[in-house]
Amino acid sequence: MNAAARFKKDDILAEFPEIDSRYTLIGDEAIGEISGFGAVWRAQDNWIDSTVAIKFSEHKLSDEVRLCREIDGETARVFDFYKGVNGWEAYTMEHLEKPWSTLSSFIEKRRYKKSDIQFYFECFEILRAILHGLSSMHGKPYQRGSRVIHADIKPGNIFLLNKRKKRPHTVFTMPAYVDMVKLIDLGVSTYRGGKPIGYTPAYRPPQMNSVGSGFDLYAVAITFAELITKQRPMHENLKNPAAIRRVLATRSSGSFFMDELAVEIIKRCKNAATQSTHTAEKLITYLDSKLFDREHLGLMCLRELVKSGVGSGTKDELAEAIYPTIAKYWGWERSSAKRKAMTNDFVDTLVEEGFVRKSTAPRRFVVANGAS
Ligand SMILES: Nc1ncnc2c1ncn2[C@@H]1O[C@H](COP(=O)(O)OP(=O)(O)O)[C@@H](O)[C@H]1O
Numbered sequence: 001m002n003a004a005a006r007f008k009k010d011d012i013l014a015e016f017p018e019i020d021s022r023y024t025l026i027g028d029e030a031i032g033e034i035s036g037f038g039a040v041w042r043a044q045d046n047w048i049d050s051t052v053a054i055k056f057s058e059h060k061l062s063d064e065v066r067l068c069r070e071i072d073g074e075t076a077r078v079f080d081f082y083k084g085v086n087g088w089e090a091y092t093m094e095h096l097e098k099p100w101s102t103l104s105s106f107i108e109k110r111r112y113k114k115s116d117i118q119f120y121f122e123c124f125e126i127l128r129a130i131l132h133g134l135s136s137m138h139g140k141p142y143q144r145g146s147r148v149i150h151a152d153i154k155p156g157n158i159f160l161l162n163k164r165k166k167r168p169h170t171v172f173t174m175p176a177y178v179d180m181v182k183l184i185d186l187g188v189s190t191y192r193g194g195k196p197i198g199y200t201p202a203y204r205p206p207q208m209n210s211v212g213s214g215f216d217l218y219a220v221a222i223t224f225a226e227l228i229t230k231q232r233p234m235h236e237n238l239k240n241p242a243a244i245r246r247v248l249a250t251r252s253s254g255s256f257f258m259d260e261l262a263v264e265i266i267k268r269c270k271n272a273a274t275q276s277t278h279t280a281e282k283l284i285t286y287l288d289s290k291l292f293d294r295e296h297l298g299l300m301c302l303r304e305l306v307k308s309g310v311g312s313g314t315k316d317e318l319a320e321a322i323y324p325t326i327a328k329y330w331g332w333e334r335s336s337a338k339r340k341a342m343t344n345d346f347v348d349t350l351v352e353e354g355f356v357r358k359s360t361a362p363r364r365f366v367v368a369n370g371a372s
């Protein structure tokens with residue numbers, strides 16, 4: 001256990017007289033998960049009536065605070081920095097409370113039902129938000145210097161705004177992705193080209209000895225697989241698409257299209273460790289083209305097919321399953337032969353979009369992996 005974790009309230013207040021004069025520590029112990037470096041407490045700011053989080057460490061925190069200042073809005077807002085009488089350091093920051101939670105506790109509590117395509121849509125929304133935070137941290141191609149690599153991406157260092165919203169005419173329910181995720185704990189973060197120190201081995205790309213954006217993206221591959229399956233995969237379990245497929249098979253989306261997209265994105269994130277062409281920004285562009293910028297009616301029909309258990313079927317069977325979704329979307333109150341024919345044609349559109357494929361069996365169409 002690190003020294004900060006053993007630090008009692010009185011020890012903290014003795015080390016930091018300035019903190020003692022301004023804040024009241026809440027509770028008798030640190031909040032959140034204790035890891036290698038510091039301890040985070042909740043505290044009442046008595047000068048400005050509000051609650052903050054305070055991170056203490058016997059190690060230097062000034063680098064962490066400087067990096068937090070340099071990046072935009074992707075991390076918790078930092079307020080003040082303090083030095084203790086025996087060289088400890090501390091800083092106060094915005095306290096992230098419900099509906100914020102760490103991604104690790106979100107993963108722990110989350111439920112998956114068999115063939116849960118909505119679960120997958122949500123995973124992808126979270127993934128996009130994480131990539132968005134990273135793309136902004138990693139900097140734009142034209143920006144010189146200050147390209148920050150987080151270097152300790154993992155579920156315990158990601159905060160998620162866990163507040164779903166039902167929106168009409170889309171399958172996406174999470175808050176707008178720009179303000180849905182905060183990447184915290186820049187304790188081992190560094191500029192690109194720096195040395196990896198103090199990272200978490202289970203998320204760290206093997207054989208990468210100087211950090212670049214691929215260092216973080218590799219950790220995203222592990223995190224995303226964990227978000228889907230609840231189990232953190234071993235490095236070798238992501239070594240090729242077949243292995244990734246086996247990892248994800250424990251929790252299928254019920255749609256071959258979504259299952260394969262998950263395999264592909266994990267592969268690309270993982271390969272970012274060795275191929276500098278895969279940046280967070282490019283991965284977002286890829287995800288948008290494959291998922292977020294697609295016609296929502298197509299995705300809604302795909303969801304309906306999975307929900308109604310149509311793993312495969314004839315065109316008429318698929319059309320029957322998606323009819324209510326299409327009718328609701330277009331506001332059809334009565335059905336007619338023409339509307340039924342349009343719905344049948346939409347099955348062809350789903351095939352063109354890649355959401356459904358033709359079976360090897362004649363006149364049949366496939367939705368789920370393994371169906372025919
Ligand atoms: N701003 C915050 N608001 C609420 N909880 C926080 C905040 N910052 C950190 N925590 C909690 O404290 C834990 C440890 O914080 P972190 O900065 O990751 O420290 P360490 O360097 O020890 O890993 C986090 O996993 C989280 O549960």
Ligand SMILES: [Mg+2]
Pocket residue numbers: 035156157185
């Ligand atoms: Mg941490």
